[in-house]
Amino acid sequence: MKKIVLGVSGSIAAYKAAHLVRLLVKEGAEVRVLMTESATAFIAPLTLSTLSKNAVLTEVSTEAGWNNHVELGLWADAYLVAPATANTLAKMANGLCDNILTAVYLSARCPVFVAPAMDVDMWRHPATQANIERLQTHGVRVIPVGYGELASGLVGEGRMAEPEDIVQHLRTALASGRALQGQKALVTAGPTYEALDPVRFLGNHSTGKMGIAIAEALARHGAEVALVLGPTHLRPQHPNVRVVPVVSAQEMYEACAALFPESRIAVLAAAVADYRPQTVATTKIKKQDGIARIDLIETVDIAAQLGRQKRADQLLVGFALETDHEEANARAKLERKNFDFIVLNSLRNEGAGFGGDTNQITILRRDGTKTAFGLKPKSAVGEDIAQEIIRWVNPNRL
Numbered sequence: 001m002k003k004i005v006l007g008v009s010g011s012i013a014a015y016k017a018a019h020l021v022r023l024l025v026k027e028g029a030e031v032r033v034l035m036t037e038s039a040t041a042f043i044a045p046l047t048l049s050t051l052s053k054n055a056v057l058t059e060v061s062t063e064a065g066w067n068n069h070v071e072l073g074l075w076a077d078a079y080l081v082a083p084a085t086a087n088t089l090a091k092m093a094n095g096l097c098d099n100i101l102t103a104v105y106l107s108a109r110c111p112v113f114v115a116p117a118m119d120v121d122m123w124r125h126p127a128t129q130a131n132i133e134r135l136q137t138h139g140v141r142v143i144p145v146g147y148g149e150l151a152s153g154l155v156g157e158g159r160m161a162e163p164e165d166i167v168q169h170l171r172t173a174l175a176s177g178r179a180l181q182g183q184k185a186l187v188t189a190g191p192t193y194e195a196l197d198p199v200r201f202l203g204n205h206s207t208g209k210m211g212i213a214i215a216e217a218l219a220r221h222g223a224e225v226a227l228v229l230g231p232t233h234l235r236p237q238h239p240n241v242r243v244v245p246v247v248s249a250q251e252m253y254e255a256c257a258a259l260f261p262e263s264r265i266a267v268l269a270a271a272v273a274d275y276r277p278q279t280v281a282t283t284k285i286k287k288q289d290g291i292a293r294i295d296l297i298e299t300v301d302i303a304a305q306l307g308r309q310k311r312a313d314q315l316l317v318g319f320a321l322e323t324d325h326e327e328a329n330a331r332a333k334l335e336r337k338n339f340d341f342i343v344l345n346s347l348r349n350e351g352a353g354f355g356g357d358t359n360q361i362t363i364l365r366r367d368g369t370k371t372a373f374g375l376k377p378k379s380a381v382g383e384d385i386a387q388e389i390i391r392w393v394n395p396n397r398l
Contacts, residue, residue: 004029004170005076005108007101008048010038012151013083013117013160017043020082020163021051027167032072034058034100036088060103069100073107078174081105082143083117083160086128092140093131111173115143115166120156137357137377143169179390181222186256186263187215188270188302190230192249196294197281204271208232210319210359211269213382215241221386223265228255230270249273249299260306260314265389267317268303269343275299307338315392317385318342330364340392341365343385363388 031052045056146159189211193201215227219240228244246252275296318339320330330344344362359381362372
C-alpha cells in the first residue's frame with residue numbers, strides 16, 4: 001500500500017479511525033485523513049493528524065480544502081471511507097457534494113472502498129441497500145459489515161468491520177490491482193442477429209451488460225482486453241478494452257478464432273444464436289407472400305471450437321443461462337465444451353438474466369466445487385468473475 005485517503009464520517013465507530021490510521025502507517029502507507037464536521041464530535045482531528053503525520057481536512061470551503069480536494073482524488077492509490085454512515089453512503093450514491101469527503105469522492109480516479117457503520121435497521125432499510133447497490137454499480141467496493149452488539153444496544157448487522165479486517169481487505173484488493181498485467185483477454189458479449197432479409201432478423205434480449213462488466217473488471221486488473229461485441233448501443237468505458245464489433249454468429253466466431261490463439265484468458269459471455277435461416281432474402285419479405293415456414297440451420301458452435309483448440313496455458317470460461325435442471329445442465333456444458341469453469345445463472349432467479357442491472361451467479365469448476373453468490377449489480381458480478389480468473393492465473397497470490 002502506498003497512498004491512502006481515509007474519509008471519516010460521523011459514527012460512533014469513528015473512534016476506530018485512530019487504530020486504522022496506525023495500522024495503515026505500519027503497512028507503509030502514506031495516509032491523508034478527511035473528516036466530516038459531525039465526525040469531529042467523536043474523535044479530534046488533532047489525534048488523526050498526529051498519527052498520520054499529515055494535516056486533517058474537515059471543510060471544502062477553507063483554503064486548504066479548496067486547493068486539495070481535487071488533488072487528493074488524483075494523488076491517492078485508494079480512497080477509503082471508514083466509517084461510512086447511512087447519510088454519507090446516500091450522498092455518495094446520489095452524487096451530492098456538500099462536504100470534503102464527497103468532494104474528494106467525486107474527484108477520485110482510484111479504487112474507492114467503503115466500510116459501512118450504522119444500526120441494524122438502518123443497514124437493512126431498502127433505501128440504504130439501494131444506495132449500496134448503486135455505489136457498487138459505480139465501481140465502489142463495499143467492505144462487509146460485522147455482526148454484534150451495536151451502539152443502540154441491539155444485536156445484529158451494521159458494525160463497521162474491524163480495522164485489521166479493513167486493512168487486510170485493502171491489502172488483498174490492491175495486491176490484485178495489477179494481477180493481470182501483461183495478460184491478453186478475449187471477452188464476448190451481447191447478442192447476435194441472424195438476418196432473415198435486409199430488414200428482419202432472429203435475435204435475443206441480451207444487452208451485453210454482463211460481458212462489458214467482465215471486460216472492464218479484467219482491464220482494471222491490468223489485462224489487455226479484446227471485447228467481441230454483438231449489436232448493442234452499450235460500450236465499455238475503460239481505455240484498456242478494445243471493441244471488435246460484430247453482428248452475426250459467424251462474424252463473432254471469425255473474430256474469436258483470430259484473437260483466441262494470442263489470448264491467455266477467454267470469457268464467452270455473449271448470447272450467441274444457435275440457429276440461423278438457411279436462406280436470407282435479398283429483398284424485404286412481404287406479408288402477402290405468405291411465409292409458411294423458415295428453414296433453420298445450426299450456427300457455428302464458438303465455445304466448442306475454442307474448447308478443442310484450447311492450450312494447457314489458456315483459461316476458457318463459459319456461461320450457462322438455464323431455466324430447469326440448472327446445475328446438471330451447466331456441468332454437462334462445462335465438460336462438453338472443455339471449459340475450465342462455467343458461470344451459471346437461472347431465469348428462475350428474480351433480478352437475473354438479460355437486460356437488467358443485476359445478476360445472480362454460481363461458479364462451477366471442473367474439480368466439482370462451486371461458489372454461489374447473492375444478487376448483485378453486474379459490475380460487482382464482473383469483479384467476482386475477475387477474482388476467480390485471477391486465482392486461476394496467479395494461484396499463489398493472496
